[in-house]
Amino acid sequence: MKNRKKLTLFNDPIYGFITIPNALVFDLIEHTYFQRLRRITQMGMSYLVFPGAHHTRFHHALGCMHLMQKAVQVLRYKGIVISSEEEEALYVAILLHDIGHGPFSHALEHSLVTGVDHEQISLQFMEALNKNFNERLTLAISIFNGSYPRKFLHQLVSGQLDMDRLDYLKRDSFYTGASEGNINSERLISMLNVANDELVVESKAIYSVEKFLVARRLMYWSVYLHKTGLAAEQVLIRVLQRAKELISQGDQLQASEPLMFFLKRDSDVFEQEALAHFARMDDHDIIQALKGWCDHKDPVLSKLSNMILDRDLPKVKLKNKKPKKADVDKKRKALAEAWGIAIEDTHYFIFDGKVTNRAYRSDSENINLLSKNGKLIDVAKASDQLNLKALTQEVTKHYLCYPKAKHY
Missing domain, CATH: 1.20.1250.30 (Growth Hormone; Chain: A;)
Structure with missing residues (x-):
């Protein structure tokens, strides 16, 4: 059988060229489970409100992986040790984090498929792929489900300032034309650090974090929870x-x-x-x-x-x-x-x-700012914007x- 030449670049409208870091990631992208994401819209029925919102979970997963590559590069530059095995596992975990989404993404969760959510189905897909790839996804699975001892690695995949949110806000803003979500993801990633084994943000990026949280709130009310959608x-x-x-x-x-x-x-x-x-x-x-x-x-x-x-x-x-x-x-x-x-x-x-809608959960994994003297402070307490504290309150509309x- 003739070997296929492995594609190393994707041209993405948000970030430009996205590189595929290694053969394992390439083979996972080529797998039928992942290719299915080309046929799953990222924003469900939102295209009936925002005609441009036809982008897919495939786009989003590649964008998340690209941002993860940037995050690994930044953290290593700041002296955070991330082994080559952990690096590969991070790329696999973020690439596959949404592989369990069904038709029209969140629209049919808990209705067409009951008793299980998309995170659990994603985990089942990853376990099935792990068998096909000779257990090479074991570390990625432990990072994904939070059982790996280095907590910040899981937070990069699933947290209040993870690569998932950094991509979907910017990407959904681009495809819907809703400028409210156009965050500076590269600035936020460049300010990431690790303290006490937790992901933190350097204090000089406080205004970027504020914009991120406000953008998330506005995108939910104006786009994700739009009444027609x-x-x-x-x-x-x-x-x-x-x-x-x-x-x-x-x-x-x-x-x-x-x-x-x-x-x-x-x-x-x-x-x-x-x-x-x-x-x-x-x-x-x-x-x-x-x-x-x-x-x-x-x-x-x-x-x-x-x-x-x-x-x-x-x-x-x-x-x-x-x-x-x-x-x-x-x-x-x-x-x-x-x-x-x-x-x-x-x-x-x-x-x-x-x-x-709650833009920021201060009662769980906070977004902590790292000051020059090494102290950590919750962004809601450090902010001089009164409305940032209001974002910690859950707002309900009927x-x-x-x-x-x-x-x-």
Whole structure:
């Protein structure tokens, strides 16, 4: 068999050229599990609000690996010892940290696949790959799950100032056009250091950290929790809930084999068979199914499917208080009469819920600033901005979704 020439560069619109550091990383990128990320959108249904947001988990994973290379270089320059084995493990861990995402990223987590989140599925993928690669991912797995004794290595992969957040804020800002998230990731990385085996930031970068936290808050409210994107995500969840209900009643719906596996599945145990089907499922399975269900005899399934494909989404009201039950019941009764559907089916079209946002968790792994005299101080206490302390508080907003007036 002829050996393939191994690609060493990717041209990325955010960072320019991204290098592949070694053969193991190249082979992991080439693996079918990782290539699937080309078909998983980074921001779920957000492209219905921000037309440019069609970038994928593949883009994001490569960007994170690029930033990790920068971080390793900076920390070594400052005298932090990172072995070649730890370096390779860091690249593998950050490359694969999101490999467990399902179709449309977070949209279908805990609905299509229940009893397990994407971090747990990522770990299962990594363990499966570890067997295929002669246990060469063992160290990466221990860093990923936090069991490796050097804590700062895990924080580079998963923490409040990790390479994941540094990439997705900047990348999502670029593709959506929302300038609120355009952070200076290189500046932040250049100011990283390690103290007491924990990742810290040199105190002179306090304003860069402040901007990072404020940017994260603004991106959540203006982009990630945008009310129209939220409505689209909830409609998609309800499409699949209805499909599951119809299948349980004996309806012969059309769907791809991997998607049908999960539509028929009622177990919360994510076994090897589930992983094998999950590895073959991506955004295209969902879109294909929606197109097939648009003309289904069930009015609930067909209406929901068309709402997504035609972007004819529900109206959304965001409030500080939970909607009154009487108001919701009134809307459901009117819809049932207008559409001729059962009152119990109106919950697919009229529903409420809540979203929360906390930009900085000071009660867990803080972002500590390292002063010149070696003292550590939490960034929220060091900041002269009063609003930075406010970012440690969880903000909750309630929403009510219902069909637009033209449909009544």
